[in-house]
Amino acid sequence: MTAAVFWQLVLGFGAISLVSVGGGIAVLPEMHRLVVEVHGWMSDADFAQRFALAQAAPGPNVLVVGLFGWHVGGVAGMLTAVVAMTLPTSLLAFGFSRLRARLAGRFWLRVTERGLVPIAVGLIGASGLILAQGTATGWVPAVLTACSTLFVWRTDCSPLWVLGAGAMVGLAFL
Amino acid sequence: MSDDAPPRPVPTLLDLFLTYGRIGLIGFGGINAWARRVLVEEKRWLTDQDYAETLGLGQVLPGPNALNAAIMVGDRFHGTAGAIAAPAAMFGGPLVLLAGLAMFYDAYGEVPVVKAVLAGVAAAAAGMVLGTAAKMTQKIRPPPALLGVGLCALVAAGVFRVPLPYVVLGLAPFGILGAWRALSAK
Numbered sequence: 001m002t003a004a005v006f007w008q009l010v011l012g013f014g015a016i017s018l019v020s021v022g023g024g025i026a027v028l029p030e031m032h033r034l035v036v037e038v039h040g041w042m043s044d045a046d047f048a049q050r051f052a053l054a055q056a057a058p059g060p061n062v063l064v065v066g067l068f069g070w071h072v073g074g075v076a077g078m079l080t081a082v083v084a085m086t087l088p089t090s091l092l093a094f095g096f097s098r099l100r101a102r103l104a105g106r107f108w109l110r111v112t113e114r115g116l117v118p119i120a121v122g123l124i125g126a127s128g129l130i131l132a133q134g135t136a137t138g139w140v141p142a143v144l145t146a147c148s149t150l151f152v153w154r155t156d157c158s159p160l161w162v163l164g165a166g167a168m169v170g171l172a173f174l
Numbered sequence: 175m176s177d178d179a180p181p182r183p184v185p186t187l188l189d190l191f192l193t194y195g196r197i198g199l200i201g202f203g204g205i206n207a208w209a210r211r212v213l214v215e216e217k218r219w220l221t222d223q224d225y226a227e228t229l230g231l232g233q234v235l236p237g238p239n240a241l242n243a244a245i246m247v248g249d250r251f252h253g254t255a256g257a258i259a260a261p262a263a264m265f266g267g268p269l270v271l272l273a274g275l276a277m278f279y280d281a282y283g284e285v286p287v288v289k290a291v292l293a294g295v296a297a298a299a300a301g302m303v304l305g306t307a308a309k310m311t312q313k314i315r316p317p318p319a320l321l322g323v324g325l326c327a328l329v330a331a332g333v334f335r336v337p338l339p340y341v342v343l344g345l346a347p348f349g350i351l352g353a354w355r356a357l358s359a360k
Binding site: 017020057086094107115127132136 | 203233
């Protein structure tokens, strides 16, 4: 990885991270612009495949930037991209966390916190819907998703059971 | 609010690190649903309301919301050390795994068996995420105005695919107004 590419990763992902309100995946179109259109580091198909790989693996969705970095500069590129994408906003979140502790109990802060709750829960639901639309390629995965929804909603058993069942069903039918 | 359960345990720094490491490695389909499962149901360090409030703030701030939430949870229990330990553990495990996967793909390309297993896991993980949203709604029991805001967020982002910054910043004033009316009425 050359110094030029290093700075392109740092500045490119650093700038994107600062506008990523709503989460890392909200800025996927901007990432596509940086990686495919501006720098021509990879093709459209490569981009889509890396994204699918990161989605299939466990962990924060934003780690897809690690795969883009990997493609450009191996392990060093991976670490550079991940740090550039996470460090600026992490410092901001930490500063906010301190402010929040100092202001704890103020009426307007409690109102704000409570008012954001339905958005947080609604967006978890939305990401579930989007994932389900992507995985429901036939009736088998659709039924699997429906059973898993009911299992996690109606029982307190570990959701790892449904992941295990999903792996078996995938092996047998998909 | 709804929980008058026994006092909640406070994790040690090592607990925090190991627990977030586990959340990262089992986090299929995204971290948030798994973080809630482990922090609220298994460890009982936070209530559903606590977790949802932290995540909501994490969504309004720029940056990955699961990361913002991990920093706030870490800071809450162990200050600066916690704010570093929790996200480092959450990212570290999956990053090593992803590097392995990337090397594997570079060497062998797609393997049909692996692809089939991952497709099954992904379908199950989608249900896990949907089930978590339903469960959180049931536990938090929001007043009708806030339930409406939540449904708007669900439909706007999940069905119409409205970009997330518009959803978050557009609905936040309505959520805050709804919460203000609910809290003032008490």
